[in-house]
Amino acid sequence: MREAVDDFAGHLAAVRNRSAHTVRAYVGDVVSLLDHAHRMGCAELPELDLAVLRSWLAKQRTMGAARTSLARRAASARTFSAWAHRAGLLPADVAGALSSPRAHRDLPTVLRxxxxxxxxxxxxxxxxxxxxxxxxxxxxxxxxxxxxxxxxxxxxxxxxxxxxxxxxxxxxxxxxxxxxxxxxxxxxxxxxxxxxxxxxxxxxxxxxxxxxxxxxxxxxxxxxxxxxxxxxxxxxxxxxxxxxxxxxxxxxxxxxxxxxxxxxxxxxxxxxxxxxxxxxxxxxxxxxxxxxxxxxxxxxxxxxxxxxxxxxxxxxxxxxxxxxxxxxxxxxxxxxxxxxxxxxxxxxxxxxxxxxxxxxxxxxxx
CATH class of the missing domain: 1.10.443.10 (Intergrase catalytic core)
Incomplete structure (x- = not known):
């Protein structure tokens, strides 16, 4: 799984040309997801499924993650799942049906x-x-x-x-x-x-x-x-x-x-x-x-x-x-x-x- 994470980070940086901040955030979310999957008994990446993804988001919610954070982590999971499927690491895009809460958007503070x-x-x-x-x-x-x-x-x-x-x-x-x-x-x-x-x-x-x-x-x-x-x-x-x-x-x-x-x-x-x-x-x-x-x-x-x-x-x-x-x-x-x-x-x-x-x-x- 570590090799998959490294390849994913390289894909974001070299192919998708994401910023360093974005790569860091995506990789951090994926590491958290795979750690949760391992704790649930997924020994190999192909064993990852939608139930594990939903369990991971539910755990994040119980730990107090905000709606914006949950939306971001779901987006990270979907991006990783789509990439892993194209790379042949997953038999299917398991996160394609993963939904996430709509992020609450506060009105910006402005000066007169x-x-x-x-x-x-x-x-x-x-x-x-x-x-x-x-x-x-x-x-x-x-x-x-x-x-x-x-x-x-x-x-x-x-x-x-x-x-x-x-x-x-x-x-x-x-x-x-x-x-x-x-x-x-x-x-x-x-x-x-x-x-x-x-x-x-x-x-x-x-x-x-x-x-x-x-x-x-x-x-x-x-x-x-x-x-x-x-x-x-x-x-x-x-x-x-x-x-x-x-x-x-x-x-x-x-x-x-x-x-x-x-x-x-x-x-x-x-x-x-x-x-x-x-x-x-x-x-x-x-x-x-x-x-x-x-x-x-x-x-x-x-x-x-x-x-x-x-x-x-x-x-x-x-x-x-x-x-x-x-x-x-x-x-x-x-x-x-x-x-x-x-x-x-x-x-x-x-x-x-x-x-x-x-x-x-x-x-x-x-």
Whole structure:
């Protein structure tokens, strides 16, 4: 069975071109399934049947797994079963008839337009309320989360991820760092050099926030950008999203100003030999880590007195404000990089004010 799991992981990565997060999630689910099957007396993979699959899901439910987790694990089981049948490891696709609970989908949390404006303008007015954390070393392009609403790492089965988790393939590796402040926690008399780094970090934070809200890109996509991905003349950023799908996303004048300030006065201060082409850098010169970027967004939200918000919350806010401003749903789908319009339609449930406006304008009894 171990060999089958290894072959399945290779199939997901090499043939289906799934992201590292997706492969990890699928393989973890399959290992759990096969362990449960072994405990039920299935010594060989061909002995796996629908009853074992249902027993496995029932056990997960009794252990407190959420509906979304059960839906994901059922999807993993179906994918594995179909692959094993095609590979001749199973006499039939035993999971073809496996049903799963429909995942509950919460409405996304969004900021009002004035709250979003206050957040992106916070750098320079407030210090981010985040503690320093140790740097993390890793590949240049952070892997894209496998799920959109969440940005959780559950598999969504969407698209390929070629040779690196982010789908951009063969770009050279750049260490990531935590992007925390320039001075050590115990320093009390920062040097002029430290002041320069602190100012550069603020410019970086402003560029990050303007980019996230101005384009609606995912946090992994923002941190994975290179300098060459920004087309200043057309005010467009080239983004490689889930499955390595490339799209061009426009950004506005405020984001352009923030990026120009960062590239002219901030990035040169933080840049190091290992920075290479990364657009957003941490305080130590490595590519900005998505985990740190989430802390930055949450820290400024706390300092500004806003509700708790994540980078994905800014993405939700951008999509909602676009729809409330009259943008076409298909256009918003393209901007967000959704492969299915169903993923974009959730934002129509958030735009209640837009519905009220349309009602007042169109209904004769309004």
């Amino acid at each position: 337009a004035d709250q979003a404006a206050a957040l992106v303008e916070a750098p320079g007015r407030f210090a981010p309320a985040v503690p320093p954390s140790p740097p993390a070393e890793g590949p240049s392009r952070p892997s894209s989360p496998a799920r959109e609403g969440s940005q959780s790492s559950t598999p969504d089965g969407k698209g390929p991820q070629p040779s690196s988790p982010d789908g951009k393939g063969s770009r050279p590796s750049t260490p990531t760092d935590d992007g925390s402040g320039p001075a050590s926690p115990g320093s009390s008399d920062p040097s002029p050099a430290a002041d320069g780094v602190a100012e550069a970090v603020l410019l970086r934070d402003r560029a990050l926030l303007e980019l996230l809200y101005g384009t609606g890109v995912r946090i992994s996509e923002a941190c994975g950008l290179d300098v060459a991905d920004v087309d200043h003349a057309r005010r467009v950023v080239r983004v490689f999203g889930k499955g390595g799908r490339e799209r061009a996303v426009p950004y506005g004048v405020p984001a352009q100003r923030a990026l120009d300030e960062w590239l002219r006065h901030g990035r040169p201060t933080l840049a190091a030999p290992h920075s290479r082409d990364a657009l957003l850098l941490g305080a130590r010169g490595g590519r900005l880590n998505p985990t740190t970027a989430r802390r930055i967004v949450g820290g400024y939200a706390a300092a500004t007195g806003l509700p708790p918000i994540s980078p994905h919350g800014l993405r939700h806010s951008a999509a909602t404000h676009l729809l409330e401003g009259g943008a076409d749903l298909r256009a918003v789908q393209e901007l967000l990089g959704h492969s299915s319009l169903a993923s974009t339609q959730i934002y129509t449930h958030v735009s209640v004010e837009r519905l009220r406006t349309a009602y007042r304008q169109a209904h004769p009894r309004a």
